[in-house]
Structure formats: C-alpha cells, structure tokens
Amino acid sequence: MNVGKFSGSESRAADNSDKIEFSCGALTGELMEHALPRRLSMNVQDFQKMKDAGRKISMVTCYDYSSARAVADSNIDCILVGDSLAMTMHGYQTTLSATTAMMALHTAAVARGAPAKFIVADLPFLSYRKGLKDAMDAVHELMSAGAQAVKLEGVRGHADIVRHIVDSGVPVMGHLGLTPQSVHGLGGMKVQARTNAAVKVLTAEARELEEAGCFAIVLECVPTPGARRVTELLRIPTIGIGAGTHVSGQVLVYQDVLGLNPGFKPKFLRVYANTFDVIRTALNAYDSDVKSAAFPSESESYSDLQSTEQRGTKRTEHPAQNGRGSGITVASEISH
Ligand code: KIV
Numbered sequence: 033m034n035v036g037k038f039s040g041s042e043s044r045a046a047d048n049s050d051k052i053e054f055s056c057g058a059l060t061g062e063l064m065e066h067a068l069p070r071r072l073s074m075n076v077q078d079f080q081k082m083k084d085a086g087r088k089i090s091m092v093t094c095y096d097y098s099s100a101r102a103v104a105d106s107n108i109d110c111i112l113v114g115d116s117l118a119m120t121m122h123g124y125q126t127t128l129s130a131t132t133a134m135m136a137l138h139t140a141a142v143a144r145g146a147p148a149k150f151i152v153a154d155l156p157f158l159s160y161r162k163g164l165k166d167a168m169d170a171v172h173e174l175m176s177a178g179a180q181a182v183k184l185e186g187v188r189g190h191a192d193i194v195r196h197i198v199d200s201g202v203p204v205m206g207h208l209g210l211t212p213q214s215v216h217g218l219g220g221m222k223v224q225a226r227t228n229a230a231v232k233v234l235t236a237e238a239r240e241l242e243e244a245g246c247f248a249i250v251l252e253c254v255p256t257p258g259a260r261r262v263t264e265l266l267r268i269p270t271i272g273i274g275a276g277t278h279v280s281g282q283v284l285v286y287q288d289v290l291g292l293n294p295g296f297k298p299k300f301l302r303v304y305a306n307t308f309d310v311i312r313t314a315l316n317a318y319d320s321d322v323k324s325a326a327f328p329s330e331s332e333s334y335s336d337l338q339s340t341e342q343r344g345t346k347r348t349e350h351p352a353q354n355g356r357g358s359g360i361t362v363a364s365e366i367s368h
Pocket of ligand 1: 113115116154250285
C-alpha cells in the first residue's frame with residue numbers, strides 16, 4: 033500500500049492502493065474526531081468494484097458503540113445507521129420519529145465503535161423534502177458525525193436534491209421498493225412491485241437515482257423478478273432486504289440477525305443467533321447468584337484493605353484527564 037501524507041482539505045484517495053494519511057497537527061478532541069478521515073476497509077468505489085467482480089456486498093444496520101465494536105470485529109463490509117433505530121433503539125412504531133439529531137448521535141457512536149467500516153447514515157423522515165437548505169443541513173450533520181455516505185428513500189420530487197448532495201462530494205445511497213418513511217402513503221408495510229406495471233415504475237425510478245449519481249440502491253421487499261431486473265439494468269449495485277438473491281448485496285437489521293427482536297419473523301429474515309435467549313439466561317443466572325450471595329466470590333472482591341486503597345486511588349478521572357469527554361472509570365486500572 034502506498035501511503036502518502038498531506039495536511040488540510042484534500043479528500044481521501046479513490047482506492048486503497050494510494051491512500052493518503054491526513055495530518056493536521058493543531059486539531060484536538062472533538063474537532064479532531066470529526067475532521068480526520070478514518071482509515072476504512074472499503075470506500076465508495078469498492079461498491080461498484082464488487083458488483084463488477086460479482087462479489088456480494090454484506091451490510092448490517094448498527095446504532096450504538098458496543099454493537100459497532102462487534103461489527104468492527106466481523107467480516108461485514110459496511111454499516112447502515114438506519115432510521116429503523118427509531119423502532120429498534122427507541123421503541124417507536126415507525127421510522128417517522130427519527131430526527132436528524134438522533135441519527136447524528138447514533139452515527140457518531142457507531143463511528144467510534146467501528147472506525148474502519150464504511151458507514152451510511154439515513155436521512156430521516158422529511159429532512160430532504162423541505163428544500164435544499166434543510167436537506168444540506170441534515171447531510172452536513174450526518175457527515176460531521178462520522179458517516180461516509182447518506183441514504184434517502186424514493187426519488188419522486190427530490191432527484192435534484194440527490195444530484196446536489198452528490199455534486200457536493202457526498203455519496204448517496206438510494207432506497208426503493210418498500211420505503212418505510214412512506215408507510216402511511218403505501219397503506220402499511222407491504223411487499224412492493226408485485227405487478228409488471230409496478231416493476232416498470234421501480235426500474236424507471238432506479239434509473240433516475242442512478243442518473244442523479246447514487247452509488248448504490250437498497251431494494252426493500254421487492255419480489256425476486258423485479259429486484260433481478262433492476263440489478264441487471266443498472267450499472268450501480270443493489271442491496272436487497274427481502275429482495276431475493278439476484279441483487280448485489282444484502283442488508284439486515286442487527287437486532288433481527290441476532291434474534292434480539294423476538295416475534296418479528298418476516299419471510300425474508302434469517303436469524304443467526306438467539307441472542308435474546310442468551311441474554312435472558314445470563315441475566316437470570318446473575319440474578320440468581322446475587323440473591324444466593326454466590327456473586328461476588330472471594331476472587332471477585334477486593335479483600336486486601338491496603339492494596340485496595342493503593343489501587344483504588346486512580347479509579348475515576350476528570351474528563352480533561354482521560355480525554356474521553358466524561359468521568360468514566362478506566363477498566364484497565366481496576367482489573368487487578
Ligand atoms: O432503516 C433501515 O434499517 C433501513 C434498512 C431496512 C434498509 O433502511
């Protein structure tokens with residue numbers, strides 16, 4: 033890998049072979065976190081390269097720091113900070129309750145947990161339908177929070193906004209088929225593009241998004257023939273969720289993949305672990321040990337008064353000392 037160095041405003045190089053290391057000495061703290069391009073395991077051009085090479089793209093949603101650490105440690109190609117977080121993380125009935133501030137907060141947490149993953153952040157409900165300035169303010173917030181790209185739903189009435197975002201240097205992922213922000217307009221969360229006429233509309237919209245500059249398009253709940261047709265007609269990759277196998281990649285919701293959303297069993301979902309059960313079993317074991325006084329044991333207790341005092345003095349630091357922005361306890365200092 034050929035790694036060069038520069039300071040200032042140059043953007044990251046197009047592919048991994050000539051990545052550029054960014055350095056700007058005086059920036060510190062939060063500003064630094066936002067200003068520095070992260071070293072990524074893939075970039076926006078890799079989406080196209082993967083489709084062209086016939087390699088499937090794996091994507092999973094992620095909304096928080098600790099989950100992001102697990103995704104960071106996996107082979108998953110890229111992350112979507114989806115507005116489904118309004119439901120999975122905040123308990124709302126639909127994605128309509130997501131706000132730009134919410135999306136930015138979760139995007140920043142994910143970027144801290146998975147600094148090498150390519151992150152796409154959803155532009156929330158109506159944020160790109162109130163005019164260019166509002167749309168660009170929302171894009172600015174999500175990109176400043178650590179996203180490498182934004183995703184938005186549909187194209188009718190906002191192709192120009194997509195074009196403007198792309199022309200501003202921000203990669204845009206489209207989203208067609210079942211577009212959950214239009215749940216009321218669609219009359220519910222239903223499979224889309226079920227007739228030839230509807231597939232025609234879908235392909236026309238997909239083409240419009242490609243022409244507007246999108247680098248990829250999510251196809252949600254689209255029967256296999258329609259998703260295949262769009263994927264074959266477009267140059268850019270398609271990422272399916274409930275769209276069969278003839279797409280360029282797949283995306284699923286983290287909680288769904290891991291069995292953290294019991295009772296949610298749409299046809300398209302494959303659950304890879306029963307994490308809800310694992311968590312409940314672990315919590316019940318902990319509860320039982322607390323109540324029987326089996327926890328903590330001698331070895332899990334600080335039994336030596338003198339050494340406890342010596343080692344306990346540095347347990348909590350002032351935010352300014354630990355540089356993490358909070359008075360958190362530093363695990364390495366209390367682990368012995
Ligand atoms: O918000 C989300 O999680 C999504 C995926 C379902 C594609 O948009």
